[in-house]
Amino acid sequence: MLSPLRLLVFLLGLLAILPSTGAAAHPAPFSYVDLRPGEGSLEGGVTVHVVDLVHDLRIDESTNLLDRGVLDHQYSAIARLLLARLDLRDGNGARLTVKPLALAPVAGDDAVRLTFRAEGKPPAALSVEAHLFDYDPLHQTFVTIYEGNEVAQQMIFSAESRPQTYYAGSVAGVGAVLATFVPAGAHHVLIGPDHVLFILGLILMGGSLRRLTLIVTAFTLGHSVTLALAATGTFAPPAWLIEPLIALSIVVVGLDNLLRKKGERDLRALFAGLFGLIHGFGFAYVLREFGLPQAQLGWALAGFNIGVELGQLAIVVPVALALGWLRGRVPAVANRIAVGGSLAVIAAGVYWFVDRVRNLAG
Structure with a gap:
């Protein structure tokens, strides 16, 4: 029979192990999008966990997307997947043409970041919808829109969320x-x-x-x-x-x-x-x-x-x-x-x- 002291040590050790084991199996179900309207274009980035990408790309779970060579090989597939699920439209309902710029691992976060650009003057009313990984009912996508270096608006999307609209701080x-x-x-x-x-x-x-x-x-x-x-x-x-x-x-x-x-x-x-x-x-x-x-x-x-x-x-x-x-x-x-x-x-x-x-x- 374990003594109270040994039982306490065992429980503390178990608590120390559980969070790291859970994180390795599946990180927090969040993705992040940042949008930066500029004078002649709209630029942004999508940051997602590799576990979600591996699942929806239907590739082997042992695939290391944090490896630069592997990531480059999957670049086109990842860009198509993410940009298809990020819906940006102008005030008339026309979808913006968004092109990928670069894909890189995010050090220390088990995540990758895709940057992109939509050419042309950003619309005064920008409709945003981001359903990135609906296979996970707990998944949420956090969208932050910047005007210069200031946060202009923040949005949160889950599986049931409807499109939201950002209005530029201009005439x-x-x-x-x-x-x-x-x-x-x-x-x-x-x-x-x-x-x-x-x-x-x-x-x-x-x-x-x-x-x-x-x-x-x-x-x-x-x-x-x-x-x-x-x-x-x-x-x-x-x-x-x-x-x-x-x-x-x-x-x-x-x-x-x-x-x-x-x-x-x-x-x-x-x-x-x-x-x-x-x-x-x-x-x-x-x-x-x-x-x-x-x-x-x-x-x-x-x-x-x-x-x-x-x-x-x-x-x-x-x-x-x-x-x-x-x-x-x-x-x-x-x-x-x-x-x-x-x-x-x-x-x-x-x-x-x-x-x-x-x-x-x-």
């Missing part, structure tokens, strides 16, 4: 950001029935131009604040909480339309501002799916907000004009539309609230 980059996020904001409002019904509910009862402008402005201020908070990670409540509250806000607006008596204070601007705070969190969930460019975060938020406002105006202006015209000529019809519309808004809001709470419970 052209700002333009590319706005060209992406302004339409995204407008599109989200126009295809989001809950946001559309909330806005319609606010304007069904009509009002002066000043009143309607105040309502829209209050909603804008509300959602802009929480959109920025959530998009920057400062404060972001979970979707399971926000989505039912958005539905509830629609119900409240519809009820206010029906229950507010003539001469009572118009609370629509207050509701627009308060509930705008909740809707802003909803907008942020969509915005995060685009992969926010950290170097151009302010422009991305501004562009998305501008798009949201354009989407709102596309709803508010024609509806307000139509209802105003009806109130001036056939007020009875306009009132019936307002009441019927409010009932529809309430019904939809109740349905969404119950459905979202039920999904939460399930």
Whole structure:
């Protein structure tokens, strides 16, 4: 029977051996890509472990890719393999033509590094997708993009990751950001029935131009604040909480339309501002799916907000004009539309609230 001292020595020796044995069998499942946009080209490098290369090249496990002669012999195969799995595209979706430059072992890391270049001025919006070794479900590829010597953006890709976009820190980059996020904001409002019904509910009862402008402005201020908070990670409540509250806000607006008596204070601007705070969190969930460019975060938020406002105006202006015209000529019809519309808004809001709470419970 081992004495406690001998047992301790044995365990310490085992712990010392295990990490090195595991590392020899398979290193940490990571690869690294660096991209450096320049004036007339995009240059970069891919650093990968030899264990991953041996597996996907389907060559003998005893092959020593760290040997210069062996590595040179496999140069073409390695370059084809890696560059085929690194997908770089411009803002129009056209894939960049990337050519290998050199391949060399990385001393002390059991890894090799392939350098490459894409000729021509780098695009202002660069889409990146890097799935290098999907045979390993734990494998991740870390992409770092530099502007000069400064890190401009970092990305992480796993087997399920979608493409991410880098926007250059230039006037052209700002333009590319706005060209992406302004339409995204407008599109989200126009295809989001809950946001559309909330806005319609606010304007069904009509009002002066000043009143309607105040309502829209209050909603804008509300959602802009929480959109920025959530998009920057400062404060972001979970979707399971926000989505039912958005539905509830629609119900409240519809009820206010029906229950507010003539001469009572118009609370629509207050509701627009308060509930705008909740809707802003909803907008942020969509915005995060685009992969926010950290170097151009302010422009991305501004562009998305501008798009949201354009989407709102596309709803508010024609509806307000139509209802105003009806109130001036056939007020009875306009009132019936307002009441019927409010009932529809309430019904939809109740349905969404119950459905979202039920999904939460399930």
